[in-house]
Amino acid sequence: MSCGLHIHALSWSPEQRRRHEEAHLLRDITLDAARGEFVGLIGPNGSGKTSLLRCAFRFSKPLAGSVALDQNDVWGAAPRWAAQRIAVLLQELPDDFGLTVEQIARMGRTPHKHLLDGDTAEDAAIVAAALRDVDMWHARERAFATLSGGEKQRTLLARALAQQPSVLMLDEPTNHLDLRHQIDLLTLVKRQKLTTLATIHDLNLAAAFCDRLYVIASGAIVAHGTPEQVLSAAMLRDVFEVEAIVDRHPVSSRPRITLIHPI
Protein backbone atom coordinates (compact mmCIF):
# COMPACT_ATOMS: atom_id res chain seq x y z
CA MET A 1 0.00 0.00 0.00
CA SER A 2 1.38 3.41 -0.95
CA CYS A 3 1.39 6.63 1.09
CA GLY A 4 -1.74 8.73 1.27
CA LEU A 5 -5.24 7.92 2.47
CA HIS A 6 -6.71 4.48 1.81
CA ILE A 7 -10.23 3.59 2.84
CA HIS A 8 -10.96 -0.06 2.23
CA ALA A 9 -14.30 -1.94 2.30
CA LEU A 10 -15.67 0.39 4.95
CA SER A 11 -19.19 0.02 6.36
CA TRP A 12 -20.86 2.12 9.02
CA SER A 13 -24.32 2.83 10.44
CA PRO A 14 -25.56 5.04 13.25
CA GLU A 15 -26.63 3.27 16.44
CA GLN A 16 -30.34 3.60 15.73
CA ARG A 17 -30.04 1.91 12.37
CA ARG A 18 -27.96 -0.93 13.82
CA ARG A 19 -30.68 -1.59 16.38
CA HIS A 20 -33.26 -1.99 13.62
CA GLU A 21 -30.89 -4.21 11.64
CA GLU A 22 -31.36 -2.12 8.52
CA ALA A 23 -28.78 -2.14 5.72
CA HIS A 24 -25.71 -0.12 6.65
CA LEU A 25 -25.72 3.58 5.89
CA LEU A 26 -22.22 3.36 4.34
CA ARG A 27 -21.63 0.14 2.45
CA ASP A 28 -18.36 -1.35 1.29
CA ILE A 29 -16.65 1.96 0.59
CA THR A 30 -13.23 1.87 -0.99
CA LEU A 31 -11.55 5.19 -1.71
CA ASP A 32 -7.93 6.18 -2.25
CA ALA A 33 -6.18 9.52 -2.22
CA ALA A 34 -2.51 9.28 -3.14
CA ARG A 35 -0.05 11.49 -1.31
CA GLY A 36 -0.56 15.05 -2.57
CA GLU A 37 -3.71 14.22 -4.49
CA PHE A 38 -6.83 16.41 -4.25
CA VAL A 39 -9.81 14.04 -4.25
CA GLY A 40 -13.40 15.25 -4.31
CA LEU A 41 -16.37 13.39 -2.83
CA ILE A 42 -19.63 14.35 -4.50
CA GLY A 43 -23.17 13.11 -4.01
CA PRO A 44 -26.67 14.29 -3.17
CA ASN A 45 -27.80 15.48 0.28
CA GLY A 46 -27.95 12.61 2.72
CA SER A 47 -25.85 10.26 0.57
CA GLY A 48 -23.25 9.73 3.32
CA LYS A 49 -20.43 12.18 2.55
CA THR A 50 -20.09 13.66 6.03
CA SER A 51 -20.56 10.23 7.61
CA LEU A 52 -17.68 8.87 5.54
CA LEU A 53 -15.40 11.77 6.47
CA ARG A 54 -16.25 11.15 10.14
CA CYS A 55 -15.13 7.53 9.83
CA ALA A 56 -11.93 8.72 8.16
CA PHE A 57 -11.03 11.40 10.70
CA ARG A 58 -11.50 9.05 13.63
CA PHE A 59 -14.83 10.26 14.91
CA SER A 60 -17.21 7.43 13.93
CA LYS A 61 -15.68 3.97 14.24
CA PRO A 62 -16.28 1.87 11.13
CA LEU A 63 -18.18 -1.39 11.67
CA ALA A 64 -16.12 -3.08 8.98
CA GLY A 65 -13.21 -2.21 6.77
CA SER A 66 -10.24 0.04 7.38
CA VAL A 67 -8.85 3.54 7.08
CA ALA A 68 -5.09 3.85 6.56
CA LEU A 69 -2.98 6.97 6.43
CA ASP A 70 0.58 6.70 5.15
CA GLN A 71 0.39 2.95 5.76
CA ASN A 72 -0.79 3.26 9.37
CA ASP A 73 -4.20 2.10 10.57
CA VAL A 74 -5.98 5.30 11.67
CA TRP A 75 -8.29 3.45 14.06
CA GLY A 76 -5.50 1.26 15.46
CA ALA A 77 -3.20 4.24 16.10
CA ALA A 78 -3.24 6.39 19.23
CA PRO A 79 -5.78 9.23 19.10
CA ARG A 80 -2.90 11.70 19.39
CA TRP A 81 -1.20 10.18 16.33
CA ALA A 82 -4.33 10.79 14.29
CA ALA A 83 -4.91 14.25 15.77
CA GLN A 84 -1.45 15.34 14.67
CA ARG A 85 -1.87 14.12 11.12
CA ILE A 86 -5.51 14.67 10.16
CA ALA A 87 -6.85 18.20 9.88
CA VAL A 88 -10.55 18.74 9.38
CA LEU A 89 -12.65 21.66 8.22
CA LEU A 90 -16.26 20.90 9.03
CA GLN A 91 -19.47 21.73 7.22
CA GLU A 92 -21.02 23.50 10.19
CA LEU A 93 -19.18 26.39 11.76
CA PRO A 94 -18.52 25.80 15.44
CA ASP A 95 -20.19 28.01 18.03
CA ASP A 96 -18.47 31.03 19.40
CA PHE A 97 -15.33 29.96 21.22
CA GLY A 98 -14.84 33.37 22.86
CA LEU A 99 -11.36 33.42 21.29
CA THR A 100 -9.53 35.69 18.88
CA VAL A 101 -8.61 34.73 15.32
CA GLU A 102 -5.00 34.16 16.33
CA GLN A 103 -5.98 32.00 19.31
CA ILE A 104 -8.13 29.84 17.05
CA ALA A 105 -5.30 29.40 14.55
CA ARG A 106 -2.95 28.54 17.40
CA MET A 107 -5.22 25.64 18.36
CA GLY A 108 -3.82 23.90 15.27
CA ARG A 109 -0.55 23.46 17.17
CA THR A 110 -2.22 21.75 20.17
CA PRO A 111 -1.91 18.11 19.00
CA HIS A 112 1.84 18.59 18.64
CA LYS A 113 2.30 19.76 22.23
CA HIS A 114 2.31 18.27 25.69
CA LEU A 115 0.11 19.55 28.47
CA LEU A 116 2.39 22.22 29.91
CA ASP A 117 4.31 23.16 26.76
CA GLY A 118 4.19 26.84 25.87
CA ASP A 119 4.23 28.16 22.30
CA THR A 120 7.69 28.28 20.77
CA ALA A 121 8.95 30.84 18.25
CA GLU A 122 8.49 28.13 15.63
CA ASP A 123 4.82 27.70 16.60
CA ALA A 124 4.29 31.45 16.36
CA ALA A 125 5.91 31.53 12.90
CA ILE A 126 3.77 28.63 11.66
CA VAL A 127 0.57 30.27 12.93
CA ALA A 128 1.52 33.64 11.42
CA ALA A 129 2.25 32.02 8.04
CA ALA A 130 -1.11 30.20 8.11
CA LEU A 131 -2.99 33.41 8.94
CA ARG A 132 -1.19 35.26 6.15
CA ASP A 133 -1.97 32.40 3.72
CA VAL A 134 -5.71 32.74 4.33
CA ASP A 135 -5.54 36.56 4.37
CA MET A 136 -6.61 36.86 8.02
CA TRP A 137 -3.37 38.15 9.55
CA HIS A 138 -4.69 41.72 9.60
CA ALA A 139 -7.68 40.50 11.66
CA ARG A 140 -5.68 38.36 14.10
CA GLU A 141 -6.88 40.28 17.17
CA ARG A 142 -10.56 40.20 16.21
CA ALA A 143 -12.94 38.03 18.23
CA PHE A 144 -13.87 34.94 16.17
CA ALA A 145 -17.54 35.51 17.03
CA THR A 146 -17.56 38.89 15.26
CA LEU A 147 -16.34 37.52 11.91
CA SER A 148 -18.46 36.94 8.83
CA GLY A 149 -19.14 33.33 7.79
CA GLY A 150 -16.42 33.47 5.15
CA GLU A 151 -13.88 34.98 7.53
CA LYS A 152 -14.65 32.26 10.07
CA GLN A 153 -14.14 29.62 7.41
CA ARG A 154 -10.76 31.09 6.45
CA THR A 155 -9.71 31.28 10.11
CA LEU A 156 -10.60 27.61 10.58
CA LEU A 157 -8.58 26.77 7.48
CA ALA A 158 -5.64 28.64 9.05
CA ARG A 159 -6.05 26.44 12.13
CA ALA A 160 -5.99 23.33 9.90
CA LEU A 161 -2.88 24.53 8.04
CA ALA A 162 -1.12 25.46 11.30
CA GLN A 163 -1.56 21.83 12.30
CA GLN A 164 0.81 20.87 9.42
CA PRO A 165 -1.20 17.71 8.80
CA SER A 166 -0.52 14.80 6.46
CA VAL A 167 -4.08 14.88 5.20
CA LEU A 168 -6.71 17.56 4.98
CA MET A 169 -10.40 16.62 5.12
CA LEU A 170 -12.79 19.35 4.10
CA ASP A 171 -16.58 19.14 4.35
CA GLU A 172 -18.13 21.72 2.04
CA PRO A 173 -15.21 24.11 2.45
CA THR A 174 -16.77 26.72 0.17
CA ASN A 175 -19.94 27.03 2.27
CA HIS A 176 -20.36 30.67 3.29
CA LEU A 177 -17.82 31.92 0.75
CA ASP A 178 -18.43 34.39 -2.08
CA LEU A 179 -17.24 33.49 -5.59
CA ARG A 180 -13.84 35.06 -5.21
CA HIS A 181 -13.18 33.44 -1.85
CA GLN A 182 -14.40 30.02 -3.05
CA ILE A 183 -11.71 30.06 -5.70
CA ASP A 184 -9.11 31.59 -3.37
CA LEU A 185 -9.73 28.93 -0.73
CA LEU A 186 -9.56 25.98 -3.10
CA THR A 187 -6.48 27.43 -4.85
CA LEU A 188 -4.82 27.88 -1.48
CA VAL A 189 -5.66 24.32 -0.42
CA LYS A 190 -4.35 22.96 -3.71
CA ARG A 191 -1.13 24.91 -3.36
CA GLN A 192 -0.38 23.09 -0.09
CA LYS A 193 0.10 19.89 -2.13
CA LEU A 194 -1.37 17.95 0.77
CA THR A 195 -3.37 14.78 0.44
CA THR A 196 -6.88 16.25 0.44
CA LEU A 197 -10.34 14.72 0.60
CA ALA A 198 -13.09 17.30 0.14
CA THR A 199 -16.83 17.12 -0.24
CA ILE A 200 -17.94 19.75 -2.74
CA HIS A 201 -21.53 20.43 -3.77
CA ASP A 202 -20.63 22.79 -6.60
CA LEU A 203 -19.76 20.34 -9.36
CA ASN A 204 -18.13 23.01 -11.52
CA LEU A 205 -15.74 23.80 -8.68
CA ALA A 206 -15.15 20.08 -8.16
CA ALA A 207 -14.38 19.73 -11.88
CA ALA A 208 -12.01 22.67 -11.79
CA PHE A 209 -10.00 21.72 -8.70
CA CYS A 210 -10.10 17.97 -8.08
CA ASP A 211 -7.59 15.51 -9.52
CA ARG A 212 -10.13 12.72 -9.11
CA LEU A 213 -13.73 12.40 -7.94
CA TYR A 214 -15.71 9.75 -6.11
CA VAL A 215 -19.49 9.77 -6.45
CA ILE A 216 -21.49 8.49 -3.50
CA ALA A 217 -25.20 7.67 -3.70
CA SER A 218 -27.25 6.10 -0.89
CA GLY A 219 -24.11 5.14 1.01
CA ALA A 220 -22.18 3.43 -1.80
CA ILE A 221 -19.55 4.61 -4.27
CA VAL A 222 -21.14 4.47 -7.71
CA ALA A 223 -18.39 6.04 -9.83
CA HIS A 224 -14.85 7.31 -9.56
CA GLY A 225 -12.19 8.67 -11.86
CA THR A 226 -11.00 11.96 -13.28
CA PRO A 227 -13.60 14.74 -13.53
CA GLU A 228 -13.73 14.05 -17.29
CA GLN A 229 -14.52 10.38 -16.65
CA VAL A 230 -17.04 10.94 -13.89
CA LEU A 231 -19.03 14.05 -14.79
CA SER A 232 -21.38 12.84 -17.52
CA ALA A 233 -24.96 13.81 -18.30
CA ALA A 234 -25.96 10.21 -17.55
CA MET A 235 -24.36 10.29 -14.07
CA LEU A 236 -26.00 13.65 -13.31
CA ARG A 237 -29.36 12.18 -14.32
CA ASP A 238 -28.94 8.94 -12.35
CA VAL A 239 -27.37 10.29 -9.19
CA PHE A 240 -28.38 13.94 -8.92
CA GLU A 241 -31.72 13.68 -10.77
CA VAL A 242 -31.04 16.66 -12.99
CA GLU A 243 -30.93 17.12 -16.72
CA ALA A 244 -27.70 18.90 -17.59
CA ILE A 245 -25.37 19.64 -20.46
CA VAL A 246 -21.73 18.72 -19.90
CA ASP A 247 -19.24 20.41 -22.20
CA ARG A 248 -15.79 21.92 -21.77
CA HIS A 249 -14.88 25.10 -19.97
CA PRO A 250 -13.62 27.46 -22.70
CA VAL A 251 -10.48 28.44 -20.78
CA SER A 252 -9.53 25.46 -18.58
CA SER A 253 -11.07 22.76 -20.84
CA ARG A 254 -12.25 21.00 -17.65
CA PRO A 255 -15.83 19.65 -17.74
CA ARG A 256 -18.46 22.38 -17.44
CA ILE A 257 -21.96 21.60 -16.23
CA THR A 258 -24.98 23.63 -17.21
CA LEU A 259 -28.16 22.66 -15.40
CA ILE A 260 -31.27 22.46 -17.51
CA HIS A 261 -33.96 21.24 -15.11
CA PRO A 262 -34.63 18.68 -12.39
CA ILE A 263 -36.02 15.36 -13.58
Ligand SMILES: Nc1ncnc2c1ncn2[C@@H]1O[C@H](COP(=O)(O)OP(=O)(O)OP(=O)(O)O)[C@@H](O)[C@H]1O
Ligand atom coordinates in the same frame (compact mmCIF):
# COMPACT_ATOMS: atom_id res chain seq x y z
N1 LIG B 1 -25.50 9.78 13.93
C1 LIG B 1 -26.54 9.66 13.09
N2 LIG B 1 -27.75 9.24 13.55
C2 LIG B 1 -28.80 9.10 12.72
N3 LIG B 1 -28.75 9.36 11.39
C3 LIG B 1 -27.59 9.78 10.89
C4 LIG B 1 -26.42 9.94 11.71
N4 LIG B 1 -25.41 10.37 10.93
C5 LIG B 1 -25.93 10.46 9.67
N5 LIG B 1 -27.22 10.11 9.65
C6 LIG B 1 -28.09 10.08 8.47
O1 LIG B 1 -27.36 9.49 7.42
C7 LIG B 1 -27.63 10.10 6.19
C8 LIG B 1 -26.34 10.59 5.58
O2 LIG B 1 -25.90 11.72 6.31
P1 LIG B 1 -24.61 12.54 5.91
O3 LIG B 1 -24.53 13.68 6.85
O4 LIG B 1 -23.45 11.63 5.85
O5 LIG B 1 -25.00 13.04 4.45
P2 LIG B 1 -24.24 14.03 3.46
O6 LIG B 1 -23.97 13.28 2.20
O7 LIG B 1 -23.09 14.64 4.15
O8 LIG B 1 -25.37 15.11 3.16
P3 LIG B 1 -25.27 16.70 2.91
O9 LIG B 1 -24.97 16.87 1.46
O10 LIG B 1 -26.66 17.17 3.21
O11 LIG B 1 -24.26 17.27 3.82
C9 LIG B 1 -28.63 11.21 6.48
O12 LIG B 1 -29.92 10.71 6.19
C10 LIG B 1 -28.45 11.46 7.96
O13 LIG B 1 -29.63 11.93 8.54
Ligand SMILES: [Mg+2]
Ligand atom coordinates in the same frame (compact mmCIF):
# COMPACT_ATOMS: atom_id res chain seq x y z
MG1 LIG C 1 -22.68 16.56 4.77
